[in-house]
Amino acid sequence: VRRYGSIFTTHVFGEPTVFSAEPETNRFILQNEGKLFECSYPGSISNLLGKHSLLLMKGSLHKKMHSLTMSFANSSIIKDHLLVDIDRLIRLNLDSWTDRVFLMEEAKKITFELTVKQLMSYDPGEWSESLRKEYLLVIEGFFTVPLPLFSTTYRRAIKARTKVAEALSLIVRERRKEYESGAKKNDMLAALLAGDDKFSDEQIVDFLVALLVAGYETTSTIMTLAVKFLTETPLALAQLKEEHEGIRAKKSESEALQWSDYKSMPFTQCVVNETLRVANIISGVFRRAMTDINIKGYTIPKGWRVFASFRAVHLDHNQFKDARTFNPWRW
Numbered sequence: 080v081r082r083y084g085s086i087f088t089t090h091v092f093g094e095p096t097v098f099s100a101e102p103e104t105n106r107f108i109l110q111n112e113g114k115l116f117e118c119s120y121p122g123s124i125s126n127l128l129g130k131h132s133l134l135l136m137k138g139s140l141h142k143k144m145h146s147l148t149m150s151f152a153n154s155s156i157i158k159d160h161l162l163v164d165i166d167r168l169i170r171l172n173l174d175s176w177t178d179r180v181f182l183m184e185e186a187k188k189i190t191f192e193l194t195v196k197q198l199m200s201y202d203p204g205e206w207s208e209s210l211r212k213e214y215l216l217v218i219e220g221f222f223t224v225p226l227p228l229f230s231t232t233y234r235r236a237i238k239a240r241t242k243v244a245e246a247l248s249l250i251v252r253e254r255r256k257e258y259e260s261g262a263k264k265n266d267m268l269a270a271l272l273a274g275d276d277k278f279s280d281e282q283i284v285d286f287l288v289a290l291l292v293a294g295y296e297t298t299s300t301i302m303t304l305a306v307k308f309l310t311e312t313p314l315a316l317a318q319l320k321e322e323h324e325g326i327r328a329k330k331s332e333s334e335a336l337q338w339s340d341y342k343s344m345p346f347t348q349c350v351v352n353e354t355l356r357v358a359n360i361i362s363g364v365f366r367r368a369m370t371d372i373n374i375k376g377y378t379i380p381k382g383w384r385v386f387a388s389f390r391a392v393h394l395d396h397n398q399f400k401d402a403r404t405f406n407p408w409r410w
Contacts, residue, residue, distance in 0.1 A: 080391050086377060092121045096365075096384040097377075100391030102398065104374055108366055108387045113141070119367030119384055123233070127220050127240055128292065129285030143276050144286060148267075156265045157197070158338040164196050166335060171203065182306060186299040187211075194294040198267045198287055199250055210246055211295075213239045218296050240288070247284045255280070297360045305354045308405040315350065315407050322346045349407040357405050359390040 085101040099105055108116055118135055125135055133144050151157065172189050191211045192203045201207055220236020251268070258272045267290070271283050278286075309316040326340050363386050372379045379385060394402045399409065 080395075085391075086375070091365075091384060091386065092123075094384050095380075096386055097379050098386050098388060100388045100395070102392050105387040105389070105392065107374065108385055109364075112366065115369055115372050116366035116385065117369055118365070120365050124221065127217055127236060128289045129240075129244070129281075131282040131285035132289030133286060134289055134293075143274075147270060147274055151267055151270045160265065161197070162336045162338065162341060164193060168192050168196075168203070183299065183303045186302040187295060190299040190302065191291070191295050194291055194298075196266075198290060199254075200264045200266045200268075206246075210243065213243050213246075214291060214295055217243060218292060243288060243291075244284050247287050248280060251280050251283050251287075300360050301354055301358055304358045305350065308354060308357065309350070312405055312407075315405075318346055319350055346407065349410040352410045353405055353407040356393045356399070357403070359393055362390040363388040 080100045083098075086097065086099050086104060089096055089098055099108065112118070118141070120135060128134060131140075133141070133148065168189055172185060176185070188211070191214065192207060195201045195207050195210070216239035217236050220233045220240075223230050223232040223236075254264075254268055255272055258269070263269055263273075268283070268287070271278055271286065309319065322344055326336070326343065330336075366385045366387065368379045368381050368383050368385060370381050392398055396402045
């Protein structure tokens with residue numbers, strides 16, 4: 080960005096790509112998805128996620144899946160059970176810790192177990208752990224040369240993805256039979272099966288694969304970095320503990336947290352926002368121009384890729400004072 084400016088042309092995987100580090104341009108790109116731009120990621124990512132993943136969907140199908148996901152995320156099902164499930168899983172894992180733990184690995188286990196629970200109502204066990212091990216191989220494929228002929232890691236990731244899809248396909252088929260016989264569960268898979276759009280097994284499996292990938296790697300990394308940043312910022316840690324202990328003091332020892340408690344944690348949300356800003360786990364998004372587009376005197380030809388960089392904006396000193404410093408009070 081320092082060398083070429085906030086908007087410039089480059090090549091990604093051999094394709095001409097416009098790189099944007101400008102907030103207004105990024106906002107324009109995101110607001111015009113489905114109108115002027117469509118999702119477009121390298122084939123290597125599509126192979127690992129599946130063509131029906133939410134990240135790669137286009138048009139009306141993307142809108143339907145996105146709407147269904149957000150509806151479930153904001154439903155009473157989540158509000159009634161999410162905090163209880165988080166509390167239970169955290170306690171379960173804490174009980175197994177020794178004097179020394181690898182925080183990143185433990186965060187990944189907790190995140191994966193919670194995601195599987197919310198998506199398919201599976202509790203931690205041998206099946207979920209074997210699935211997690213395959214996911215580790217899939218995720219490695221995102222960070223290697225995407226050429227099966229030359230990359231053992233990528234080839235292994237594709238094989239692991241096939242195993243994951245087969246395991247999830249069995250679950251989807253079983254749950255579809257249960258749903259048709261009248262049995263229902265309160266999870267994301269149930270919402271997909273009950274939808275009016277009659278999603279195919281393949282669509283549901285791709286959707287679940289992508290959600291597990293997204294939740295597993297990004298959330299666990301954010302959790303780990305939040306601990307790191309708070310350890311390095313004692314004042315923030317002290318204020319966070321004070322906020323949590325204030326809520327805890329109003330409850331009996333056995334009383335669980337409620338959704339209203341979660342919503343009354345303003346400084347906690349500031350810590351989350353600042354961790355997301357500094358960490359930049361998702362560095363940006365790819366889109367493709369559906370027609371010739373003029374932006375600030377530049378023309379993006381139809382068919383060209385565009386990369387809207389979040390990281391460049393979040394770490395821009397013109398946007399955030401001392402941009403590389405963890406400062407939750409800025410929110």
